[in-house]
Amino acid sequence: MKATWEKIEKNKGVLNVEVGAEQVADALDKAFKKVVAKANIPGFRKGKVPRQIFEARFGIESLYQDALDILLPEVYVQAVEEAAIEPVDRPDVEIEQFGKGQALIFKATVVVKPEVQLGEYKGLEVAKQDNAVSEEEIEEELKRLQQRHAELVVLEEGTAEKGDIAVIDFEGSVDGVPFDGGKAEKHSLELGSGSFIPGFEDQVIGMAKGEEKDVNVTFPEEYQSEELKGKAAVFKVLVHDIKRKNLPELDDEFAKDVSEFDTLEEFKQDISKRLEERKTKANEQERESAVVEKAAAGAEVEIPDAMISTEVEQMYKEFSSRLGMQGMDINMYLQFTGQDEATVKQQMRTDAERRVRNNLVIEAIAKAENITATEEEINEELERLASQYQRSADELRAILSANGSLDSLGHDVTTRKTVAFLVENSKTAEEVA
Incomplete structure (x- = not known):
């Protein structure tokens, strides 16, 4: 096999390959063994048809595609190694010659890994970094742990406040027509989390258990659904329960409960x-x-x-x-x-x-x-x-x-x-x- 590489653009070139007639003959033999196993010819069992009879009936050309499928992947890899290139995409292969008793000649247009012209990479300046931990960061972490270990208490009286968990049913519509994904039952929503459309949670704040209300919102212009972008919507909301977080005191007992420390x-x-x-x-x-x-x-x-x-x-x-x-x-x-x-x-x-x-x-x-x-x-x-x-x-x-x-x-x-x-x-x- 002979392979030569010709660069035609910055990251593209042509790989010209010639494969000897012996390899072509071997590929045709393998193709025949594959095809003859499925061939139906009266008077012969599958897989037992002589080669000359098969070729007389179907023609040698009937083996060409299978032979190419067998031969091309193998010789292409060898040609790439011989040319010392690194393809980054499937090649565009053009067969120039292939047949019984002939060499296989093809060219493959190949996109290869690009060359990099390095600039300065030593002595690069980066911003100074501070690993010190502030008291504010410690307090923030304590508050996060306090929230995690808070007890949820169901309110029997009073109205929802920011930070509460409201258990709600809701159904949304635009111009009176419900839309996909706009309905849920007994959904737990943390008020103030910003997980719903802007304005929705603010209007649930102040609602009481058992109260129903129409919540009016407008979907943002950058909303992911094309059908709802910028549209005014009405959500019918029913509050089933309001759960309030009962935060534990940040003291030695809290430290004992959530860690291995006594204080x-x-x-x-x-x-x-x-x-x-x-x-x-x-x-x-x-x-x-x-x-x-x-x-x-x-x-x-x-x-x-x-x-x-x-x-x-x-x-x-x-x-x-x-x-x-x-x-x-x-x-x-x-x-x-x-x-x-x-x-x-x-x-x-x-x-x-x-x-x-x-x-x-x-x-x-x-x-x-x-x-x-x-x-x-x-x-x-x-x-x-x-x-x-x-x-x-x-x-x-x-x-x-x-x-x-x-x-x-x-x-x-x-x-x-x-x-x-x-x-x-x-x-x-x-x-x-």
Whole structure:
């Protein structure tokens, strides 16, 4: 086999391939064995028709497509390796010659991974980060815990206030016509949460148990459902119950109930420590993101649309998976938000392009700095994942090898090392000053 690569545009080229007649003959043989097993010819059992009789009846051309289906994937991969290119999309293949006793000659128009022209990526300036925890942050965390451990008390008298849980029936209509998703029974709504259309919760505040009321609202212009954008609506609301949070006192008893500490002061010190650890980790991640974004902004790269589309598909799968873990499938989400798959994917394109750009720049920096994952580091990562998934490292390696994911494990390690390199070689604002 011979393969030559001819670049025709920045990220596109033509792969010219010639495959020997011997390989073509072998592919035709395999195609015959596949087809003859299903061929019906009077006087012969399936799979027992002689080759010459088959060709006389159906013609050798009847084997060509199956032979190409067998041969092309194999030789295309070999040609890509020989030409040392990295395709990022399916090739557009044009067969120039193929037949019995002939060589296979084809050309494949291929979109390849783009070249990256790196800008400055060492000494990048990032904002100074503060890991200190304020008293206000500690108090905010205590209030959050206080809310979580509050007792809900059903009010027999009085009216709903902000912060209460109103258990309501509601049915919405526009111009007297009910709309999809506008009806529910015994729905628990926290007043002031902002989870309903603006103005809805404000009008439920002040209602009493057993009271019915028409709530008048206007859907926002940016509402997800095209049919409801900017429309005035009326919701018939019935209040079944009002539940008020009975907050526990923030004292030593509270600390004993919700933690391992005997005093509120000890608990506050522990909260401060945990908040500092959380803030430190968040700041580290923010610094990593900042240096990668700056390095990517300084680079020049023309990203093929195919790479962005592939990333969008991956993001959509990840999004669907996250929804599944929350008990909602993607179809439920689309119905609830009034969107379709194409709209959601279009909204993902900007982030997808950013992710692709960042990954390409990180790869280019790794190559420029000769940063790679060592076998020891890959083994350490395998051990970490094995512990996480409660499997042996050898078993996990076998699984990853079988599905072709072992290389991606090394890629992940290399990526982390490269980001760490960028962080180590960055400067805070005060260092620059």
